[in-house]
Amino acid sequence: MLSYLVRYQYKTLYSWTSVTILNRAFSTKMASLNVRWAFNATEWKPTVEEITAASSYIQQEEKQRIARFVFQNDAKSSLVGRLMLRKFVYSTTSIPYEEVRFSRDDKGKPFLVEGGDVPITFNVSHQGDFVVLAGNKDRNIGIDVMKIEPPANKNIPEFFRIMTRQFSRHEWSTIRSFPTEMEQIACFYRIWCLKESYVKNIGFGITVPLDEISFSIKTRKLEVGRLVTDTVLHVRNVKKEGWIFEETLLDEKHAVAVSLKVEGNGNYVPSPYTYLTFDEIVEDAKPLHEPDLNFSSGFMEKQMKNF
Numbered sequence: 001m002l003s004y005l006v007r008y009q010y011k012t013l014y015s016w017t018s019v020t021i022l023n024r025a026f027s028t029k030m031a032s033l034n035v036r037w038a039f040n041a042t043e044w045k046p047t048v049e050e051i052t053a054a055s056s057y058i059q060q061e062e063k064q065r066i067a068r069f070v071f072q073n074d075a076k077s078s079l080v081g082r083l084m085l086r087k088f089v090y091s092t093t094s095i096p097y098e099e100v101r102f103s104r105d106d107k108g109k110p111f112l113v114e115g116g117d118v119p120i121t122f123n124v125s126h127q128g129d130f131v132v133l134a135g136n137k138d139r140n141i142g143i144d145v146m147k148i149e150p151p152a153n154k155n156i157p158e159f160f161r162i163m164t165r166q167f168s169r170h171e172w173s174t175i176r177s178f179p180t181e182m183e184q185i186a187c188f189y190r191i192w193c194l195k196e197s198y199v200k201n202i203g204f205g206i207t208v209p210l211d212e213i214s215f216s217i218k219t220r221k222l223e224v225g226r227l228v229t230d231t232v233l234h235v236r237n238v239k240k241e242g243w244i245f246e247e248t249l250l251d252e253k254h255a256v257a258v259s260l261k262v263e264g265n266g267n268y269v270p271s272p273y274t275y276l277t278f279d280e281i282v283e284d285a286k287p288l289h290e291p292d293l294n295f296s297s298g299f300m301e302k303q304m305k306n307f
Contacts, residue, residue, distance in 0.1 A: 033092055033135060033137040034136055034137070034271040035088065035092070035122075035133065035134065035136070035271065035274075036133075036134055036246075036258065036271045036272065037084060037088075037132065037133040037274050037275075037276050038130055038131070038132050038256070038273045038274070038275050038276070039084065039131045039276050039277075039278075039281065040129050040130055040275070041073070041077045041080055041126065042073075042128075042129035043129070044076070046278070048296050048297070051079075051295075051300065052291045052292070052293060052295075053282070054079055054282060054285075055079070055292055056287040056288060056289055056290070056291050057282060057287060057288060058079070058082045058083065058086065059288060060288075062082050063295060066079050067295060067299070069302070070302070071303055071304065072299065072302035072303065072304050072305075073305045074305070075299055077126035077131050080126070080278075081124045081125075081126050081131050082102075083281050083285070084124060084131065084133045084276075084281060085124060086100050086285070087281055087282075087285075088122055088133060088135050089112060089122075091284070092120060092135065093120070096286075097286045098286045098287075098288055100112070120138075121135070121136050121139060121140050122141065123135075123143045124143070125143050125144045125200075127146055127147055128145065129251075129253075130250055130254050130256075132250075132273075134258045136260065139260050139262065140201050140202070140260070141201060141258065141260055142196070142197040142198060142199070142200035142201030142259040143197055143200070143256065143257070143259075144192075144193045144194075144256070145193065145250065145254055145256040146189040146190075146192055146254070146256075147254055148185065148189050148190075148254065150181075150182075150185060156184065160175075160184075165209075165210070166192075166195075166210045167188075167210070167214075168212065168213075168214035170214050171191050171214055171215060174187060174191075174216075174217055175187045175191070186221075186255070187217075190217070190222060190247065190255045190257070191215055191217070193255050193256060194215045194231065194233075194245055194257045195210060195213055195215070196257070197245065197258055197259040198233065198259045199213075200259075201259040201260070208235055208236060212235060213235055214233070214237075215231055215233055215245075216231065218231060218232070222248055222249045223249060224251055224252065225248065225249075225272075226248060227270045228247045229244055229246055229270055231245045231247060242261055242263045243260070243261055243262070244259070244260045244261075244262045244270075245257055245258070245259050246258040246271075250273065
């Protein structure tokens with residue numbers, strides 16, 4: 001939990017993708033591209049046959065990374081995230097499914113190999129029950145999802161004390177303005193989502209302390225299915241113009257935020273979330289290699305995380 005920013009502060013890498021694709025023609029679908037996808041991984045109870053097929057749709061090195069997860073929950077969400085990335089690239093470009101290939105740079109950041117001549121960006125996140133993807137044409141994008149729940153093994157005041165330096169005074173004032181602890185923790189995770197979406201958008205060049213990245217919330221509470229775009233960002237007490245933050249609840253326990261830089265807000269239109277099924281994610285998938293029964297049996301033997 002709190003993975004990206006915590007790992008960022010220790011200069012390790014989080015698995016995210018936001019790339020410009022070069023040298024290949026795009027389909028006409030790109031004209032109005034502004035995608036938001038969500039998948040409830042907890043509700044998906046995969047069969048051995050589904051895992052065997054799904055693992056053949058991703059690259060061998062991706063499959064090896066997924067095999068290293070201890071818990072099945074994490075392996076399942078990571079697998080779905082990779083499949084969603086492949087679906088997004090295939091469905092919005094002219095690249096054949098079996099030719100979509102991801103690699104990682106020297107810092108471990110994924111990028112698309114041999115893309116097209118129109119820039120698109122995409123970003124994935126998974127936490128709690130959901131895997132989410134945001135995609136856009138022309139603009140960098142960041143997305144983050146967080147499950148709203150009390151911290152494990154700590155009471156909320158102690159948890160807030162530990163996290164004091166990650167939030168600005170204004171943000172803490174906003175969090176503590178809510179009357180109940182559960183409302184406070186909901187606001188905490190909402191702001192954390194915003195911070196992660198922003199940092200993931202701008203990349204690893206950020207040098208500003210996290211308490212100097214401060215969000216001012218105008219709409220006090222999020223609602224399921226309602227997109228909010230009136231939150232304002234200040235960095236070192238200076239308002240960041242041209243930034244849009246889309247916020248909503250996927251369900252009562254999961255907040256999600258998307259960040260985009262939209263100069264002048266000219267042709268920007270918020271995009272609602274499409275909730276995908278597993279069959280929809282793999283409907284156009286094609287095997288990249290032979291089925292691996294050892295992978296699928298090992299996957300099914302992994303323990304489920306109960307916390």
